[in-house]
Amino acid sequence: MPVTGACPESARGYDAYVREFLSYGPDLRGLFEVADANPGAPLLNAHAASLHMAFEGAEGWAAAAPYLDKMRAARESGTERERLFCDAVEAQANHDFARTLRALDELTVRWPADLCAIKWGQYHAFNLGHAPALLRFGERARIVHEGTPYAHGMTAFALEQNHRLGEAEEEGLKASEIALDDAWAHHAVAHVMETQGRAREGARWLDHCAHTWETKGVFIRDHNYWHAALFRLSLGREEDALAIYDEKLWGAWPEFPQEQIGAVSMLWRLELRGADVGSRWAPVIDQVRGRAGEHIFPFHDLHYLYALARAGEPGEADRFIASLKKKAEIALNPVWAEVCVPAAEALAAFARGKHEQAAQILGPLLNDLHRVGGSHAQRHVFVETYEACLAAGASANQNALN
Secondary structure, three states: OOOOOOHHHHHHHHHHEEEEEEEEOOOOOOHHHHHOOOOOOOOHHHHHHHHHHOOOHHHHHHHHHHHHHHOOOHHHHHHHHHHHHHHHHHHHHHOHHHHHHHHHHHHHHHHHOOHHHHHHHHHHHOOOOOHHHHHHHHHHHHOOOOOOOOOOHHHHHHHOOOOOOOHHHHHHHHHHHOOOOOHHHHHHHHHHHOOOOOHHHHHHHHHHHHHHHOOHHHHHHHHHHHHHHHHHHHHOOHHHHHHHHHHHHOOOOOOHHHHHHHHHHHHHHHHHHOOOOOOOHHHHHHHHHHHHHOOOOOOHHHHHHHHHHHHHOOHHHHHHHHHHHHHHHOOOOOHHHHHHHHHHHHHHHHOOOOHHHHHHHHHHHHHHHHHHOHHHHHHHHHHHHHHHHHHHHHHHHHHOOO
């Protein structure tokens, strides 16, 4: 597959980026130097722009702007495959993630050898809560890339999100045999064990794999330790989960939105179980405040909102919801108005102790919450919150009877 406008050395630089991207390596920034040296290469600049936007905060869109300009200027010189990827990135820049997904779907049907494009397709399918699309991309990876490192881990996670747990575990273990450091495959197998209630086995599995994550990027390292902490919660070992939080889940890159939502999610779950998290909310809130008004992904926003409602200053959560409603009025995706806004109102009510109101709003939304993005395991906190509302209501009724 040609890389238009790139010299052989730059093409090798692109290949290095692809390996890092598929393996969740720490050296993705090398792509920006390659793109900077090749302003006439549409594919290189499209990937650089997309990678910046995958930061998932406003800073990423700002950093992507010069690469988007170069991509647009050079687009027509590219091959049809490269132009399709440019179209996907253009839609991403406009927050039209459904159109991004369609472009990557077409690209990977026609050029399934482009494993990097398949990975990007899965990224966007995941953020859209589109499990069938996640599996479509995964199946293409499995058909074309049998034996290729990191391809089977992509398929494993897609199978798990489509409830094909036995196949997912088999594929994830196969991936780990091909590439011992396939942290995404480790993650997929952990999802299977979480879903099946195999907490002890899951904790042992991730402990066994963890030594390979130290050479990985922040996202996968944080996220896999998040799963390790989740298994401790399932085993009733809140102190162990807090230790993982302090050592692994917060502080590596506090400005990174994924680290922020992982921290919110873990503190939220700990408190649902009655744990005292002390002053740990304060530094998270300091970072979350900077995300107010961005409204990039509904899944992120529900975590930001809950953090502000739980531990922010008076009025912050209300202002966030007001801003969220304005986003819903102009958003291309109806999920903002149909699911995200009412869910945010329910979470704010829960944080304020209004359990009956929260349950009345949240209950009817549970079957639609997959549309906000995230995985089954990540979204389960909404189910736990709903159950906590019902338990609080039952307790209040019993007290009244007594």
